[in-house]
Amino acid sequence: MNVELRKKAKELLKTKQVEMIIGYQRGPDGISATPVFITREEEAENLIWDVYCVYNLSNYLKDFPGKKIGIIAKECDVRSIIVLLQENQLKRDDIFIIGVECSGVIAEHTLASGKESPGELDFDEKCKACRPSTPRLYDYLVSQKDQKDKGVLPEENPYQDIRKFEAKSIEERFKFWQEEFSRCIRCYACRQICPMCYCPRCVADQTMPTWFSRAPDLEGNLAWNVIRAFHLAGRCIDCGECERACPVGIPLREVNKKIEKDIKELFDYEAGAGVDQKPLLSCFDQNDPEDFIR
Amino acid sequence: MKNIYLPHVVEIVDVQEETPDVKTFKLKFRDNVVEESFDYRPGQFVELSVFGEGEAPFCFSNSPTRRNVIECSVKRMGQVTEALHEMDTGDTVGIRGPYGNGFPLEDLKGKNLLFVAGGIGLAPLRSLINYCLDNRKDYKTLTIVNGARTSKDLMYRNEYPVWEKAKDTSLHLTVDCQEENWTCMVGVVPKVLEQIKPTCGNSVAIVCGPPIMIKFTMPTLLKLGFCEDAIITTLEMKMKCGLGQCGRCNIGHLYVCKDGPVFSYSQLKDKNFQF
Amino acid sequence: MLKSITKEDFFTRVGELSNDFEIIGPMELPLKGIFYQSILNTEDLYLGDGFAIEPIKKFFLEPSTRLLRYPWKNEPGVESFSPPERERIAIGVRPCEAKGLVLLDSVFDPPASSDLIPNSAPGAGKKSSNRAGSTYQDAFYTNNRKRTIIVGLACGRPDRCCFCTSLGVSPAGTTGMDVLLFEIEGGFAIEIITDRGKGIFGALGKELSEEEKKLLTSVNNKREDLLEKKIRVPESMDTIFTSDYWDKVSRSCISCGICTYLCPTCHCFDLIDERRIKLRCYDGCSFPHFTLHASGENPRPTKKERYRQRVFHKFDYFKINFGENLCVGCGRCIRFCPVKIDIGDIVDKAPLSKKR
Numbered sequence: 008m009n010v011e012l013r014k015k016a017k018e019l020l021k022t023k024q025v026e027m028i029i030g031y032q033r034g035p036d037g038i039s040a041t042p043v044f045i046t047r048e049e050e051a052e053n054l055i056w057d058v059y060c061v062y063n064l065s066n067y068l069k070d071f072p073g074k075k076i077g078i079i080a081k082e083c084d085v086r087s088i089i090v091l092l093q094e095n096q097l098k099r100d101d102i103f104i105i106g107v108e109c110s111g112v113i114a115e116h117t118l119a120s121g122k123e124s125p126g127e128l129d130f131d132e133k134c135k136a137c138r139p140s141t142p143r144l145y146d147y148l149v150s151q152k153d154q155k156d157k158g159v160l161p162e163e164n165p166y167q168d169i170r171k172f173e174a175k176s177i178e179e180r181f182k183f184w185q186e187e188f189s190r191c192i193r194c195y196a197c198r199q200i201c202p203m204c205y206c207p208r209c210v211a212d213q214t215m216p217t218w219f220s221r222a223p224d225l226e227g228n229l230a231w232n233v234i235r236a237f238h239l240a241g242r243c244i245d246c247g248e249c250e251r252a253c254p255v256g257i258p259l260r261e262v263n264k265k266i267e268k269d270i271k272e273l274f275d276y277e278a279g280a281g282v283d284q285k286p287l288l289s290c291f292d293q294n295d296p297e298d299f300i301r
Numbered sequence: 302m303k304n305i306y307l308p309h310v311v312e313i314v315d316v317q318e319e320t321p322d323v324k325t326f327k328l329k330f331r332d333n334v335v336e337e338s339f340d341y342r343p344g345q346f347v348e349l350s351v352f353g354e355g356e357a358p359f360c361f362s363n364s365p366t367r368r369n370v371i372e373c374s375v376k377r378m379g380q381v382t383e384a385l386h387e388m389d390t391g392d393t394v395g396i397r398g399p400y401g402n403g404f405p406l407e408d409l410k411g412k413n414l415l416f417v418a419g420g421i422g423l424a425p426l427r428s429l430i431n432y433c434l435d436n437r438k439d440y441k442t443l444t445i446v447n448g449a450r451t452s453k454d455l456m457y458r459n460e461y462p463v464w465e466k467a468k469d470t471s472l473h474l475t476v477d478c479q480e481e482n483w484t485c486m487v488g489v490v491p492k493v494l495e496q497i498k499p500t501c502g503n504s505v506a507i508v509c510g511p512p513i514m515i516k517f518t519m520p521t522l523l524k525l526g527f528c529e530d531a532i533i534t535t536l537e538m539k540m541k542c543g544l545g546q547c548g549r550c551n552i553g554h555l556y557v558c559k560d561g562p563v564f565s566y567s568q569l570k571d572k573n574f575q576f
Numbered sequence: 577m578l579k580s581i582t583k584e585d586f587f588t589r590v591g592e593l594s595n596d597f598e599i600i601g602p603m604e605l606p607l608k609g610i611f612y613q614s615i616l617n618t619e620d621l622y623l624g625d626g627f628a629i630e631p632i633k634k635f636f637l638e639p640s641t642r643l644l645r646y647p648w649k650n651e652p653g654v655e656s657f658s659p660p661e662r663e664r665i666a667i668g669v670r671p672c673e674a675k676g677l678v679l680l681d682s683v684f685d686p687p688a689s690s691d692l693i694p695n696s697a698p699g700a701g702k703k704s705s706n707r708a709g710s711t712y713q714d715a716f717y718t719n720n721r722k723r724t725i726i727v728g729l730a731c732g733r734p735d736r737c738c739f740c741t742s743l744g745v746s747p748a749g750t751t752g753m754d755v756l757l758f759e760i761e762g763g764f765a766i767e768i769i770t771d772r773g774k775g776i777f778g779a780l781g782k783e784l785s786e787e788e789k790k791l792l793t794s795v796n797n798k799r800e801d802l803l804e805k806k807i808r809v810p811e812s813m814d815t816i817f818t819s820d821y822w823d824k825v826s827r828s829c830i831s832c833g834i835c836t837y838l839c840p841t842c843h844c845f846d847l848i849d850e851r852r853i854k855l856r857c858y859d860g861c862s863f864p865h866f867t868l869h870a871s872g873e874n875p876r877p878t879k880k881e882r883y884r885q886r887v888f889h890k891f892d893y894f895k896i897n898f899g900e901n902l903c904v905g906c907g908r909c910i911r912f913c914p915v916k917i918d919i920g921d922i923v924d925k926a927p928l929s930k931k932r
Contacts, residue, residue, distance in 0.1 A: 252914035379870025548844030
C-alpha cells in the first residue's frame, strides 16, 4: 500500500492539487516513524504508512494557513479534522485528505523503553476503543487489504474503566488525580500536540491577569489540567496524542474520556462524528438536560 | 551568599508625563548607604520591579553627573509598565542593577558625537548627552537628531532649549509627517540625516530607537562615511534576569543584558545578527 | 580508591546516612517510569539499568524556586527566602547528569576571577573578549550544589538514544562525582573520588583484589562499545546560521517544553511574580512567547529560529563562552520528543560546507 500512497502523493504534487503533503517517513532509528513535509515529487518515495505511524498530523494544518495541503489521515485523525472544520479553523477546499485504513497503531512505550522486540507489537490503548478502520471522511482512500486481520478488536464497552473509576469515592478519586498531576512538569506537550488546542494565546500563558499559578506545583498543575480538560469538552476526539506525548505518564485520556462519556450520555453527542453536526457547546437544544443549573 | 535578585527599595518622588504613553519616574533610594554607593554609567540599565507584578529592564535616562534621584522613562506596554503607570509619588518599587556595559565613555573622548534617537530611544541618549555636556571639554561637537512619529511623541522637551544653547551643540527635531504649527524638520530619521549630512571625520554615531529605525539608519550612516566601528547602538531584547543566565536575550553568543546593551555595528555584523 | 561492597552493606550504610542527610535517588513508579525523589525507605532506591525521566538537575536548578517575598502595600521591606541548609546525598546519578551539573556551574556558580568583575565590560567600540560568561553567582543553585554529595552509578545498559561518548562523557565517567558505583556480582565496586565521598563511604567495604580490578577494568572498557549512537559534533556552526536546513528540521517540532525541561544542561528560566512571591521557573527556547516583547515584536518568530537557537546555544554559543558543548548526550530529548526529533542526527547531518 505504500506504493499506492506514494503514487497518489506524486500525482497530487505533480498536478498541483496540493502544495505540500504531510505524511509519515521512517525515523533515523530505522524503526519508528516521524512526520514529514513533502513538497517535491521525488520526496514522496519516503512516505510510509504502518503501525508505527502514531501521530495525528492534523495538528500541523494550522502551521500552513491558506496553503493547499494534502494530509495522510487515519480515522481518529479525520475526526479531529472534522472538528477543526466544524470550528472554522480549516477550509475544506484547502485540504486533500488521503485516508488510510487503520487497524491500530502501536503503543509507543514499547518502543521507548529500549526493551522492544519489534515482533511483539502492542497496540495502543486508544485503538482498543476505536471502531471503524476506514476513515469517515476522505478525498482518496488507500486501502490496506493485506493487514486487516492483524488489528485489534474494539472493546465491547469503551467506558468500562471509567465506570469502575466513577464507583470509587470522591476522596479516592481526588487522591488519584492529585498523585498523577503532582508529576506534571508543565512542559505543555499535551497542549502543543493537541489539534484542538489552537488558541493564539493560551490561558496558561496569559499574564494580564494570570489565571492560575505557572509554577509546576500541585495547585497550578491541577488548575492547568482541569482547565484544559474543560476546554476540550465536546471537542476531544480521543486521538490520545496528549497521553502519548506526556513524558511523565499522566493518564490524560482518562480525563477526556470521562467528559466524552458524560457528553454522550447527557447530549447523545460524539465529537467529530460529521462535518454537518453543530459543535455541542455552540448550539442550543430545548431538550438539553439542565440539571447543572437547577 | 547574597541573593542576586534582591532589589533595593526606592520611592517614587516624582512622575513626569513625557508623551501620551510615556512617563518618567524619579526614584529615590530608601537606604542612604545604598544611595551613596550606587553608581552607574550612561547606557546601563536597571531591573525595575513592581512588587507582585514583575520586573522589566529600563535604562537610566538621567546622567550620573547630575543625580540626586534615578530617572527611568517608561512606555506603557505590558504587565509591568501598565502597573507602573498606575503608580504615583510616595509608592515604592524595587530596582536592582546597574547591569550591562554602558556606553564606551573613554572611547568617545575627543570625538565629534552624533546622537540619533527615535521616540523613547532618546532616554539612554539623554543620559549620555547630559554626561557629555557636564564633561564638555572631553568631547568635540555634539549633533543631536531626534525623531518621533508626531510632535506629541517627542521626549524631554524641556531639555531642548538647553541643548540648543550649549556650546558646539546642535539639535535637529523631526516628525514623520507635517503638522500644523510645526517649524522643525519633517521626515523619518534616515532621510533627515541625509539632509543634515553630519561630519563623519573623527566622529562616532550613537543610535537608539525602534528596530525599524535602527535597521534603516545603519545603511544611511555607512553611506555618509561612518565606519562600522564608529556606529554604536543600544539594543532592546526581552530580558528577565539581567544577569546573563535566563537565556533569552542573546545575539549569537553575546547576551544583550550582560555583554550589551551597547554594541558597535561591526560587532553585530560579525555575529550576522544572530537573534 | 576502589573497594567492593555487598548490596546489603551498601543499603545499610545508606540507611544510617539518612539520619543526617536527605537521601535523593531514583525510584521506580510502576507503569510510569523512574523518578528522582527524596527517598524515605532505602528499599525504594532503584539502582538498576533504567534511566530517570527527569534529570538530577531538578534538585539543583529546581522547576520552581522561591526567590523573594514582597511586602503588602505600606509594609516594609522585600525579604529574601533563605536557601535550605539540610545536607543531601544524591545516589544513582548518571555520569552524563553529573557532567551536566558541572556545565551548569559555569553559568550559576562561575569561578571568582579578577578579570570578571561585574559592570566592567570593555568598551563596545572594541571587540569584546570571547568569554561572555556569567559573572553572577546564584545563591540558590550554589547552595544546592554545596549541600549535596553526588554518588554516581556507572551505566551498564545505554539505550539507543544515548550518545554521551560523542560529547566526551563516558558511561563510567567521574566528572562531577564524589563517589561512583559500579554494579558487580553480588554488590557494587565503589570508587571514592573526593574527600566528601570518603567521608560517607570511606570506612566501608574491602579493597578490590587484583583479579577483581582487572575484571572491572575490562568491563569498563567495554561500556563505551555498548553505545550504538555516535555523532559528529562540529567545532562551530557559524557558517550555517542562515541555512534553510533549520526550517526543514524544525517543521515537525510542536513547540513544547519536553526537550528543554528534561535536559540536564538546559537552564533557561522565567521570573514570575505570583501572590507577592517572586519565583524562578523553567522556561524554554522552544516556546513562542520566550522572546516575545511586550510590544508584540518577536526576534524568533517561527520554529526555525527557535529550534536553531536551541542547537546553536548547545553546540556553538556555549562553546564560545565556556569552551564546551552544552550537551552531554543523555538522549532524553530524543527519547521523549513526541515527534521524535533527534538533535544528535540533526547536528551530525548539519550541512556545514554550505556557505552563509
